[in-house]
Amino acid sequence: MNKITCIVDNKTLKGTSLKTEHGLAFWIETEYGTVLFDTGQTADVLSHNLSLLNLKVKDIDVLAISHAHFDHTGGLEAVIHENPELIMIANEDVFRPRYSRRKGKYEQSGLRLEREILARSVDIRLSNTPTEIFTNLWTTGEITQREDLEGRSSSHFIRDGEAWKPDPYRDDMSLVLKTEEGLVVICGCCHAGLLNTLSHVEQHFKGPIVAVIGGTHLMTADRKLLNHVIDVLEKNYPSLRLYLNHCTGDSAIKTLAMAFGERVHIFPAGSVVTFRDHPG
Numbered sequence: 001m002n003k004i005t006c007i008v009d010n011k012t013l014k015g016t017s018l019k020t021e022h023g024l025a026f027w028i029e030t031e032y033g034t035v036l037f038d039t040g041q042t043a044d045v046l047s048h049n050l051s052l053l054n055l056k057v058k059d060i061d062v063l064a065i066s067h068a069h070f071d072h073t074g075g076l077e078a079v080i081h082e083n084p085e086l087i088m089i090a091n092e093d094v095f096r097p098r099y100s101r102r103k104g105k106y107e108q109s110g111l112r113l114e115r116e117i118l119a120r121s122v123d124i125r126l127s128n129t130p131t132e133i134f135t136n137l138w139t140t141g142e143i144t145q146r147e148d149l150e151g152r153s154s155s156h157f158i159r160d161g162e163a164w165k166p167d168p169y170r171d172d173m174s175l176v177l178k179t180e181e182g183l184v185v186i187c188g189c190c191h192a193g194l195l196n197t198l199s200h201v202e203q204h205f206k207g208p209i210v211a212v213i214g215g216t217h218l219m220t221a222d223r224k225l226l227n228h229v230i231d232v233l234e235k236n237y238p239s240l241r242l243y244l245n246h247c248t249g250d251s252a253i254k255t256l257a258m259a260f261g262e263r264v265h266i267f268p269a270g271s272v273v274t275f276r277d278h279p280g
Contacts, residue, residue, distance in 0.1 A: 002275045003029040006267050007049050008040030009245045013270035019045045023071040024246040032134035033061035038188050039075030046075035057082040062133050065090040066188020067172045068110040080121035088122040091171040099157045130204050136178040136278045143192035143200045150193040151217025180276035182207045187214035189247050211241040219249025230259045243267040
């Protein structure tokens, strides 16, 4: 059985003492090993929530990073010093400095730990191509074909010499879990775009996509874009289940729920979903 638990999110399950923050982290247990996918925004929230959920850093086999932004990598220090055998998997562009423009000023918004510091504590493995983490669990690799709209923010930039340019989000990747039912796509922020990500998965992996879990960066999407997303999902993925959180946005979740009913689920911190193992 494969078990996915949301550790950090903007919201928590009601009735728990879990902490919230604008960030995301997933605990993914498979019969072959355990992955922590992203680390939330702070070590404090990640550590607190792991403790309440009775999950231990020493049990993590692999740390996978969806992209560099601090709300997905800010909790790294809670992990790297407690697990010296840890493997860290990410895109080759993950260490590029990234910035957010606020009130005319550019502030760092990427990894807060330098590569050299991380390399002393974890085994860093970078790749732009789909990478097998364990049997039946893969990274998407870099999503290069982006014919549909990306999950873009007007405040995200990189430095190119002396010029500021929009962040191309080359580091953005998701995970793909092969289950008995089909493929489950686990997203961080989906800056590459939800529809682009699903198309990429179809091109690189065999089997129907049966579920999407995580942030889909639709929080700034207008009605026209949401209608387009709904139309494509309805046409190409008619049985798709959505477990949404983080940067998807309340308005988008509500609109998607109106379109797809019980196939849409809110997935705050403390939520758990399971999938049967792939038989192959």
